[in-house]
Amino acid sequence: MASFQHLLDRLFLKKQAVQRTTPDTDERRLVAQKHSCPSCHEPLEVGELEANLFCCPKCQHHYRITAAERIKTLVDPESFVEFGEEIDSVNPIGFPGYEGKLSEARNSSGPGDSVTNGIALIDGRKVILSIMNFKFMGGSMGSVAGEKLTRALLTGLEKRLPVVLFTTSGGMRMQEGIFSLMQMAKTSAAIAQLEMAQIPLFIVLTDPTYGGVTASFAMLGDVILAEPGAAIGFAGPRVIESTIRQKLPEGFQKSEFQLAKGFVDAIVPRTELKKTLGFLIDTHSNNLRVR
Amino acid sequence: METNEIQKKIQELQSLAEKSNVNIDSDIKRLSEKLGEGARMTPADLWKKIQLARHSDRPTTLEIIATITESFMELHGDRYYGDDAAMVGGVGLLEGRPVTFIGHQKGRNMKENIRRNYGWAHPEGYRKALRLAKQAEKFGRPVVTFIDTAGAYPGIASEERGISEAIARNLKEFAMLRTPVLCFIIGEGGSGGAIGIAVGNEVFMLENSFYTVISPEGCASILLRDPSKAPEAASQLKLLPSDLLAFGIVDGIIREPDGGAHIDHVVTAANIKAQILDSLKRLETKTGEQLARERMAKFMSMGRFVEEGGPKSNFFQRLFSITRKS
Numbered sequence: 097m098a099s100f101q102h103l104l105d106r107l108f109l110k111k112q113a114v115q116r117t118t119p120d121t122d123e124r125r126l127v128a129q130k131h132s133c134p135s136c137h138e139p140l141e142v143g144e145l146e147a148n149l150f151c152c153p154k155c156q157h158h159y160r161i162t163a164a165e166r167i168k169t170l171v172d173p174e175s176f177v178e179f180g181e182e183i184d185s186v187n188p189i190g191f192p193g194y195e196g197k198l199s200e201a202r203n204s205s206g207p208g209d210s211v212t213n214g215i216a217l218i219d220g221r222k223v224i225l226s227i228m229n230f231k232f233m234g235g236s237m238g239s240v241a242g243e244k245l246t247r248a249l250l251t252g253l254e255k256r257l258p259v260v261l262f263t264t265s266g267g268m269r270m271q272e273g274i275f276s277l278m279q280m281a282k283t284s285a286a287i288a289q290l291e292m293a294q295i296p297l298f299i300v301l302t303d304p305t306y307g308g309v310t311a312s313f314a315m316l317g318d319v320i321l322a323e324p325g326a327a328i329g330f331a332g333p334r335v336i337e338s339t340i341r342q343k344l345p346e347g348f349q350k351s352e353f354q355l356a357k358g359f360v361d362a363i364v365p366r367t368e369l370k371k372t373l374g375f376l377i378d379t380h381s382n383n384l385r386v387r
Numbered sequence: 388m389e390t391n392e393i394q395k396k397i398q399e400l401q402s403l404a405e406k407s408n409v410n411i412d413s414d415i416k417r418l419s420e421k422l423g424e425g426a427r428m429t430p431a432d433l434w435k436k437i438q439l440a441r442h443s444d445r446p447t448t449l450e451i452i453a454t455i456t457e458s459f460m461e462l463h464g465d466r467y468y469g470d471d472a473a474m475v476g477g478v479g480l481l482e483g484r485p486v487t488f489i490g491h492q493k494g495r496n497m498k499e500n501i502r503r504n505y506g507w508a509h510p511e512g513y514r515k516a517l518r519l520a521k522q523a524e525k526f527g528r529p530v531v532t533f534i535d536t537a538g539a540y541p542g543i544a545s546e547e548r549g550i551s552e553a554i555a556r557n558l559k560e561f562a563m564l565r566t567p568v569l570c571f572i573i574g575e576g577g578s579g580g581a582i583g584i585a586v587g588n589e590v591f592m593l594e595n596s597f598y599t600v601i602s603p604e605g606c607a608s609i610l611l612r613d614p615s616k617a618p619e620a621a622s623q624l625k626l627l628p629s630d631l632l633a634f635g636i637v638d639g640i641i642r643e644p645d646g647g648a649h650i651d652h653v654v655t656a657a658n659i660k661a662q663i664l665d666s667l668k669r670l671e672t673k674t675g676e677q678l679a680r681e682r683m684a685k686f687m688s689m690g691r692f693v694e695e696g697g698p699k700s701n702f703f704q705r706l707f708s709i710t711r712k713s
Contacts, residue, residue, distance in 0.1 A: 182694055182695040183692050183693070183694050184692060184693050184694075185692060185693075186691055186692055186693055188634075188691035189623075189624070189625040189630075189634075190625075191623055191624075192623060238690075239690030239691050239692045240690075240692045242689075242690050243690050243692055246687060268578075268600050268601075270600050270601045270606055270609070270610070270624070272600075272691075273599065273600055273624050273625050273626065274598060274599065274600060274624075274625070274626065274630075274631055274634065274636050275634070275636075275689065275690055275691055276600050277578060277579075277581075277582055277598075277599070277600040278582075278636060278686065278689040278690065279689070279690060280554075280555075280558055280579065280582055281558050281562065281582055281585075281586050281686040281689070282686050282687050282689050282690065284555060284558035284559040284562060284586075284686075285558075285559070285562040285586075285682075285683040285686045285687050286687060287559055288559045288560075288562045288563045288683060289683065291559070291563075292563075307579070308578070308579050308600075310551040310555075311539075311550070311551040311554040311555050311558075311579045311583075312554070312555050312558055313555070314551070314555070315549075315551050315552040315555035315556070316555050316556070316559055329546050329551070330539065330541070330545070330546060330550045330551040330554075330579070331541030331542075331545075331546070331550075335541045336541050336542060336543065336546070339540075339541050339542060340542050340543065344543070345543075348543070348546070349546060357547055357548075357549065358549070359549050359551075359552055
């Protein structure tokens with residue numbers, strides 16, 4: 097379950113020339129320079145991408161974005177106030193080399209582990225926002241990510257505000273062993289609390305969302321949205337291929353597949369996300385207003 | 388092994404502390420650390436335990452149920468798609484009281500293993516488990532689950548029918564059940580497939596079982612880039628009962644006969660039964676709401692991290708006082 101994450105994780109952190117076959121490995125650097133879209137191969141100008149919320153203006157290929165870029169492209173200007181940033185990882189099972197991996201990740205993508213929490217305005221509506229960051233160790237969920245997600249959920253409960261979670265993760269962080277597995281139960285129990293208090297929870301699945309993250313809070317939203325073309329699943333494609341010993345069909349585990357199979361409510365392009373979330377917040381807030 | 392002696396000592400200390408109302412957390416912590424040390428055996432020794440957990444003659448869920456109950460009826464199907472033979476469940480009488488049993492089921496031979504998919508359940512298995520757990524809640528029966536799986540099945544059909552959604556829903560719904568839930572890791576506790584039926588008020592592990600976020604083989608091939616280094620990965624993952632007890636993830640370890648559970652199924656089952664009866668005595672005095680709240684609080688407090696400016700308990704205390712009001 098954690099395997100897919102770590103393969104991607106390795107691709108991300110080491111940037112070895114031989115492993116640069118996944119287009120996404122290059123995407124982060126491509127954004128800052130003139131290049132062709134990895135999906136439709138149309139040439140793109142510098143700045144063109146950012147103006148289009150990091151989506152290809154021609155084919156609408158959605159580039160992976162960081163939590164900071166998500167905030168910038170989603171919430172009302174200067175409305176985001178971060179909380180919960182004072183929590184940090186330890187090496188709970190004494191896993192060899194974990195500290196090194198952590199400091200490597202902190203150096204390349206900043207502190208805060210794989211989750212950023214805050215309170216913000218989306219089109220004028222106040223929400224609790226929790227955003228995963230794939231750049232930090234493949235967005236893997238260990239104790240810190242689990243705690244931060246739980247705190248975001250419970251803050252929504254405490255303040256009676258809708259909660260919006262953006263997922264992107266390779267799965268559980270295997271360096272934290274059983275503690276990371278328990279984060280699945282932890283975040284799900286927090287969602288149970290929200291459910292009892294009738295606080296709305298919106299999930300936005302982004303590329304990629306796998307493993308224990310999909311098999312816990314990511315599938316527990318009152319409404320589950322997905323960005324176009326995102327890979328969403330439980331077991332990674334390589335794990336499935338090696339189990340069943342055959343190639344996977346085209347489009348397997350993509351957002352469109354999950355929509356067809358009935359596991360997401362709608363696929364929403366990044367450019368429409370603000371409006372859609374605003375509508376959903378308005379239509380799910382009756383219980384919040386009366387109190 | 389001296390592990391059991393240390394566990395006994397910890398239990399003695401805890402009951403002493405409860406009686407005399409003194410704080411001995413630091414002593415318990417020290418002993419618990421020692422317990423972890425005991426588990427720091429050589430990878431080769433540890434691997435023998437992993438092989439015991441996977442032993443083909445190990446008692447399975449249905450065998451344990453048949454041994455400990457006066458009568459049992461298996462109930463089939465998830466009511467949406469089908470019946471998953473890798474996950475079994477039903478209702479039985481345990482010392483005269485009705486109990487719902489749920490568990491992964493491995494086969495005893497090749498033919499049965501093919502039918503039961505070697506205990507790798509599909510979404511319909513997890514949905515059947517939830518149906519039976521909700522049925523237990525409705526009729527005021529406790530739920531006992533037996534975990535023995537390498538994982539949820541990683542296949543096309545499993546993904547198409549929403550294995551993620553099925554496990555996720557179980558995690559949330561099991562947390563909320565207003566009835567006692569007891570979980571026993573009887574062999575392999577493999578990742579999401581295991582925790583999908585392991586959210587209980589009390590969770591126990593058999594002496595030669597393991598519970599892990601990823602299989603030792605999977606971890607070895609990803610981090611050590613060599614699947615044959617699985618014993619080394621297993622020792623790094625800290626997946627033995629003594630480790631998990633020291634971490635506070637599980638609540639106790641069930642003794643097995645010398646040589647392993649497969650040597651004597653009856654003794655193994657009797658030890659499990661004794662634990663079920665002991666736990667139920669404690670849990671059945673509580674209200675459904677209390678049980679659900681305690682279960683949620685138990686899992687919501689799991690995780691290890693550092694925090695600037697104060698312990699996390701304040702935050703949880705604050706929130707639990709809020710949820711109690713609403």
